[in-house]
Amino acid sequence: MPTQPYRVALNGYGRIGRCVLRAYHERGGDFPFRIVALNDLADMASVEYLTRFDSTHGRFPGEVRVEGDALLLDGERVQVLRERTPEAVDWRSLDIDLVLECSGAYNSRAEGERFIRSGAPRVLFSQPMASEADVDATLVLGVNHGGLTGRERLVSNASCTTNCGVPLLKVLNETVGIEYASITTIHSAMNDQPVIDAYHHDDLRRTRSAFQSVIPVSTGLARGIERLLPELSGRIQAKAVRVPTVNVSCLDITLQTARDTDAQTINRVLREAAEVGPLAGLIAYTELPHASCDFNHDPHSAIVDGSLTRVSGPRLVNLLAWFDNEWGFANRMLEVADLYLGVAHRA
Ligand SMILES: NC(=O)c1ccc[n+]([C@@H]2O[C@H](COP(=O)([O-])OP(=O)(O)OC[C@H]3O[C@@H](n4cnc5c(N)ncnc54)[C@H](OP(=O)(O)O)[C@@H]3O)[C@@H](O)[C@H]2O)c1
Structure with missing residues (x-):
């Protein structure tokens, strides 16, 4: 276990990104990581509104507030960024251990490596990549998760x-x-x-x-x-x-x-x-x-x-x-993130 919780960021806060953050809270944040930042193109008012109200999954089961450039979910701070490219986010200063890439906008190794070059040590994609060579591993929990070495930089959680x-x-x-x-x-x-x-x-x-x-x-x-x-x-x-x-x-x-x-x-x-x-x-x-x-x-x-x-x-x-x-896959994103960070920590 880490002495401090790992720091996780969401890139893309649409259906899957929002379900991941919400599932994290519905599960009581019972993970060795905190979701500390999210990046999407949307404005803060929309980010707050669609966190609070969801036509499919109902109201957020907790308090949602905005404080400056952050969303406070039951008091837990999530910094909100509005950048179009991975290079525009200073992942290193944010001290991010893992980016959960949930925009669907990046599906090749070259695109994934843009996050790595910008200071994010690891990326977990919410989609299968174009080819097997585009990631270091494609995981389906319960099937091949045991093959993780912890040295992977780009991992895909496959598809729903x-x-x-x-x-x-x-x-x-x-x-x-x-x-x-x-x-x-x-x-x-x-x-x-x-x-x-x-x-x-x-x-x-x-x-x-x-x-x-x-x-x-x-x-x-x-x-x-x-x-x-x-x-x-x-x-x-x-x-x-x-x-x-x-x-x-x-x-x-x-x-x-x-x-x-x-x-x-x-x-x-x-x-x-x-x-x-x-x-x-x-x-x-x-x-x-x-x-x-x-x-x-x-x-x-x-x-x-x-x-x-x-x-x-x-x-x-x-x-x-x-x-x-949405919900099944978002829960797998959290569980694979947990596993990935744990294995990487021990590697
Ligand atoms: N929905 C599902 O059931 C499901 C299940 C499993 C996997 N997935 C996969 O997960 C990915 C996302 O799907 P989704 O259904 O969540 O899509 P979505 O609702 O359209 O969400 C994507 C979000 O990312 C934002 N975005 C677009 N380009 C971005 C960029 N360059 N940087 C940061 N944010 C950006 C989008 O903003 P704009 O709307 O302004 O473009 C949107 O808010 C896709 O690859 C999809 O195949 C989806």
């Missing part, structure tokens, strides 16, 4: 969909075996979509109104899974659709298994993984007749809906897992 899918595929590959998988992400709308049609993105479908259509979008999920589970390389396909809800998503996973199986076996191995072992607390299991909004503010990476598991013939499996794409 990878954090949902990879643990489940790992369990199933180790039990019934996976020959091939085809996955559809059914994802809530995000801020990279317009409310009504607008020029917006190089993915043409993302120019369409988020709340009028089910919108197929590009996804790197198959690549993300293969990065974490190379034993499945070349055997995964994925597609994604955005749906007109504000939060909570699911993965619809179809698998051809290596061994004969049935729905009871699939559900049993996933339920057991949720109860004991490295995935306990990260994945959950239910058979209740849920709808997506039931999982708003749920911290798990994946909630397997056993009532929807189907097996055709002996080897064609279909299952569904829910996840709060």
Whole structure:
């Protein structure tokens, strides 16, 4: 343990950045670090307002005040910066141990190193990077976090969909075996979509109104899974659709298994993984007749809906897992930050 708490900064204070800070407070700040600064392009009045009120997760569960250039959350000071580039922030003077990069604006090693050159010793990205070579490690908690050496400078926390899918595929590959998988992400709308049609993105479908259509979008999920589970390389396909809800998503996973199986076996191995072992607390299991909004503010990476598991013939499996794409992932950011700083301290 450090003699003083580590000092963590958020770069980007949008959906994920705000959820990270809020989850930190909802968990009583029970981490060996303090979140001491945040950087976003927004003005202070908006930063305060959107900290205090959140249409999806409700009011901030504590006192929110502004004092000069700082946000005071239950008296705990978070300096607010408004800089467009990593170079414009003096991370060294702020004595930052780790930047949680939550803007989504930096996704290559060259861009990540801009933070390092500007005095931030480590960066944890809230997205998968363009290629594996762009970071020193891509982590999915419960799956490969044990590989951290502490010497990494740039680490990715993968994506919300990878954090949902990879643990489940790992369990199933180790039990019934996976020959091939085809996955559809059914994802809530995000801020990279317009409310009504607008020029917006190089993915043409993302120019369409988020709340009028089910919108197929590009996804790197198959690549993300293969990065974490190379034993499945070349055997995964994925597609994604955005749906007109504000939060909570699911993965619809179809698998051809290596061994004969049935729905009871699939559900049993996933339920057991949720109860004991490295995935306990990260994945959950239910058979209740849920709808997506039931999982708003749920911290798990994946909630397997056993009532929807189907097996055709002996080897064609279909299952569904829910996840709060904001809150689950934000909680993983905090836990991976905790782990990363601890391992780096011991290295
Ligand atoms: N939302 C999810 O469910 C989810 C889940 C897992 C991972 N992620 C990933 O997390 C990242 C952020 O997603 P999000 O949903 O939180 O997006 P978001 O709501 O748009 O938040 C991004 C924030 O960063 C700000 N920003 C943009 N450029 C910046 C810069 N150069 N420096 C500092 N701040 C900057 C944005 O300001 P402006 O609005 O003014 O541009 C915005 O406030 C993305 O990579 C996304 O893929 C998102």
